[in-house]
Amino acid sequence: MQPLPLSWLDNKPKWIPQWPLTQEKLAAVNDIVSQQLEAGHLQPSTSPWNTPIFVIKKKSGKYRLLHDLRAVNQQMQPMGALQPGLPVPTMIPKHWPLIVLDLKDCFFSIPLHEQDTQRFAFTVPSINHQGPDKRYEWKVLPQGMTNSPAICQLYVDQAVEPVRQQCPKVQILHYMDDLLITAESESHLMEAYKLLLLYLEKVGLQVAPEKIQKGEVVQYLGLKVTSEKVTPLEFEIAIDGLQTLNDFQKLCGNLNWLRPYCKLTTEDMMPLFNILEGDAQLDSPRRLTIEARLVLQKIEKQIKAMQMERCDPQQALEILIFMEQLYPFAVIWQGGPLLFVYPHSHAPRVLYTQGIAVADLILTAIKKATEMAGKTPKRCVVPFAQEAVEAFTRECWQWAYIVLILQIEIDNHYPRHPFVNFCTQVSIKRVQKVRRDPIQGAVTVFTDGAKGGTGAAIFNNQRYFVLTASPSPQHAELAIIATVLRRESAPMNILSDSAYVVNAVQMLATQCLILKSSSVYSYLSEIQGLLNQREHAIYIGHIRAHSNLPGPLTRGNMMADHYSRFLLACTALEQAKEYHSKWHVNTHTLSFKFNIPRKQAEDIIRSCEKCVVTIVPKIPAGANPRGLKPGHIWQMDVTHIPSFGRQSCVHVTVDTYSGVIMATAMNKEGVQQVIQHCLQAFAAWGVPHVIKTDNGPAYTSKRFAAFLKEFGISHITGIPYNPQGQAVVERAHLYLKNLIIKQKGGIGEMATSNKDVLALALYTINFLNKKKNGKTPAEMHTQSADKESIQWVMWKDLQDNQWKGPFPLLRRVRGAVCFFPQGAAQPIWTPERRIRLINLPAEDLEEENSI
The missing domain is CATH 2.30.30.10 (Integrase, C-terminal domain superfamily, retroviral)
Structure with missing residues (x-):
């Protein structure tokens, strides 16, 4: 086979300098390089590429050379996964003899294409720069190169494929440099074995003689394979070095590799999976919890006890479904367990019912069996009664597809086998806690959730109320239903005008999985727990809101709606008062933020002892020119706040379109301070087209004119000694001073300097106070204006x-x-x-x- 050329995304040479090495490590590098030169794996180089090397000491005391090829891998076009999974030894027919081969130095036996060798160059440094550094490049596949595994698989397959074609009765399992040969007869096996050795030698691959395994018991891919059974190799899980996310990620990855051959359910693994959550940094600290330690002990016992069967090509495959408390798992079966199949540890949606979870798992197991054995199972055993399966088939497309299209026989009679007793440790209760039809004689409960996060429930002269931190009406209604279930144990008919809540509660009665990252997880999990604890069933149904139909049901729903909104109004009013006492915002802000009438917002401001003394009488409207878009026209002036002491000169700028105010406390009114204020304003809100000021000496100076010219800003001034031309910024002076006075003793207590006081006031003005259109000055300044019809x-x-x-x-x-x-x-x-x-x-x- 000719060397395979690599595809590259970038041909620009990468040079990553070699870091210094100690004298001991440098001696180890020189020894390893000499050995690789003699073996023909390296050659001297003058390549423009360079990536660093380092050595690590193995347990034996010898050193191992590692080449950091990350920079080269970034330039390389990945070949993709040629073998998406491991071969499964349980699919090897029973009693077929086996031979296992291990290729010797597989990567170093495969040459690189001559046009690619220069990219894999490295440098061996000299101490104290006593002479030129020695440089080398790989002639064979280097460890750590992205495409080395794929090229290795292709190269080995060139030797294996002719044997498969000449010996069709032989099965050859090939994964990287591990080969397993099996046949029905010893003669066919030996014929294929000799032929494979011949083809391996032709392509330059060598078999390690000491690693050839023959006999009834062999080891392959970490498993012990006998004539009838497949078992994991015995090992102990080292827990002393588990300290970081990377350590636990590797541990879970290794255990996940064993799961197809052991009963390691998703619930068993969940304490370990939970440790992986949190900070994504590989070196972030992690701690082995008590629950996870118990899980590891349980896993070690199960691995020692577990034995999987080898398959019989003449017999059909079956799928057995078993249940834990919540998560199902499947076993591909043929007189015994062949392979475990597990669902994903995270639910794919907020509510994942048990019926749909089992159906998805059956489809996954069918796909896995077809992929590994080349045939589809015809029978599936589930822990459900026939009536439940029929209901699933009517309601769920996955079940309909399994039964009607794939024509899988669904049964609930498990085979008599000790393994089945081992797996069926959890009894599944099918008590119907949520009825599909109203319960005769039960009391009717009306629930409702309001937009502000308040919920109400009404029945038999009882009133229940809840207030949630979320403004969502669905959250509020879920919370009030949980409250009713917690306080009332009798049978109930619950009516809600939220179809989402009704469907959610009905699904929770079927032992469904709940997505933990969902915002409603706490509410749904509480309702699920309360339903499981109930002795009496409930009914929940949907009623249309605001239908204006006659009758007691409409009146009951309307009453619940009124109570939830009344509670919202009372709560919103209190929240608005508390918010205003903190920030002293205007009426528009209170009205929009807390959804209260403008009249109530005005009453809150009039009742505030700080705001009532600063209410400015209405000024007659004028025609002061304003900007037509953000950053069009700014007005700028200086005001004085004596309480600021030496920094009493406050430079103020206002955008006449959006109303954004910028202010800077300075110790002078000179041109230097004006320029500093302008630069800070530009950094925060952009550069305007026009700045309008009065005729003060700082604004009319040549230095200020040159400054504005640098930024391309037009400068205009008003009529001398007539402040009406600066009415917008003059009014901003009063607005700013009054707000600073109001916030003293409230939110202003957190301010430790004049700049902090000013920053709090500007934050309130620009980001909290809303205008008549419901937008803050900051929103008007940064968001594009809504298109309106031309008047x-x-x-x-x-x-x-x-x-x-x-x-x-x-x-x-x-x-x-x-x-x-x-x-x-x-x-x-x-x-x-x-x-x-x-x-x-x-x-x-x-x-x-x-x-």
């Missing part, structure tokens, strides 16, 4: 006292409007009283949309 206005020009238009309306704010006349150089701001909104006919709108 048209007529405008009265006072210069000639004529109505002009129609013009498209761009913005309306605080009694002022902005529109853009055709032919004008810029938009016009004017008081709202000087315009009239008009409705254009449809054909006129189509013509004017281009304006």
Whole structure:
């Protein structure tokens, strides 16, 4: 076979410098390199590639050379997995003689393509740079190369495939450098064995003579294979070195490899699986829990006791399903166990019923049996009554597919075998705790959950209420149902207007699995436990909300709805008061955040002793020009807060579109401080197109003008000594000062400096206080504006006292409007009283949309 060229994603040479090695390790490297040179595995190199090497000492005291090929592997096109799983020795026919071969130095017997050798170069350093470093490159498959296993499998298969074709009655199991040959007769086996040795020698592969196994008992892939049985090799699990995530990951991986041959159920493994959760760093610390230690002891006992059968090609295969408390597992059976099949340790959905879990497991076992034995089982034994199987077939497509399409015979009579007694340790109770039809004579319970996380239940003049941390109505309704089940033990007919909750409770009655990462896991697991503990059954059904139908059921549901919303209103009002006492937000924020009427929000603010003294009287609306988008026009000014001491000069900037306020406490009003404030504002909210200021000396200086020019910002000033041109930022001064006064003694207690006080106030203004449209200034500044239908206005020009238009309306704010006349150089701001909104006919709108 010719060497196989590798495919590369990148041809740019990678050079990773070699790190220093101690004198002892360097001597070991030189010895190993000399041996590999004599064997023809290495050659001198002048390659532009280089990756580091290191050596580790083995238990025998000898050193092993390792080559860090991660950088080269990143450039390589992976070949993919040619053998997605291990061959299963239990599928070897009974009483067939066996021969096991182990290839000697398989990787080092396979040459690299000559165009690829330069990429696998390394350097042997010299101490104190006494001379040039010696460089070498591999001529054979190096350990650690991504595609080495795949190339090894292809190379060995070139020798195995001709033997399979010439000896069709022989089975050859091949995995990497481990080969197992078996045949029905000794003569056929020896013929294939001699032929295989010949073909292996032709491709340059050598068999280790000391590792050839013949006889009735052989070891293959960590298993002991006898003429009838397959058992795991005895071993002890070393627990002293289990300290990190990587240690436990390797342990679980090794145990997972043994699970097809041992009864290691998902519930048995769960304490070990739980240790793998958490921090994803490989070296993150982990601790062996008491439960996990007991599990490891149990696993060692089961491995020593377990014996699997070898198959009989003439007999049919069966599937046996066994149940733990929650997780099922399957056994591929043929007069004895051939292979275990387990489900995934995590449920694939929030609620995973036992019926669907068993059906998915049966399909997995059928696929596994077909893959390993080449034939489909025709019978499946399950721990369910025939009536349950029929119900599953009607309700679940997986069961219908198994019974009707695959035509698998479903039975519930297990074979008489000691192994079956070993597996059926858990009795499965089929007590129906949730009925499909209403219970005659039982009391009717109405439940409801509100959007704010409050739930209510009403029956027999009893009222139950719950308040959840989640605002979801489904969470609230699950919580109230759990409360009712916990407090009432009598039979009940529960009516809910949530189809999700009704379906969930009905599924919980069937011993289903619950996804632990789900947000409703705590509620569902509690309901499941309460249902299992109940003596009397319940019925749960769905009732449509707000149907306005006559009768007691509609009235009962409406009453539960009213109670849950009343509780929400009471709770929301208290939460709004507490929130306002902490942050002193405005009425819009309280109304939107806690879903309370605006009138109640205003009452909360009026009843606040800090806010009532700072309520500003309404200012007559003006027509101060504002920005038409975020970062269009900023207004900037300086105000003074005496309580800040030496940093009493507070530079304030406001975005006239979004209302975002930026403020910086400084010790001066000079141009240097203005520039510092601008840079901080730019870093947080971007660079504006226009900045408007008063005519102060810092703002009119040449240095400030040069600074703005560097950023491409236009600078305009108002009329000297007329603060009305800066009305937006002047009002921001008052807004900021009042909020700082309100937050003293509340949330402001966490502030340790003037900057902290200012930061808390700015956070409240920009990220908490909402406007009439329900958005905060920060949301308006960062989110794209919603597209609105174009409105048209007529405008009265006072210069000639004529109505002009129609013009498209761009913005309306605080009694002022902005529109853009055709032919004008810029938009016009004017008081709202000087315009009239008009409705254009449809054909006129189509013509004017281009304006």
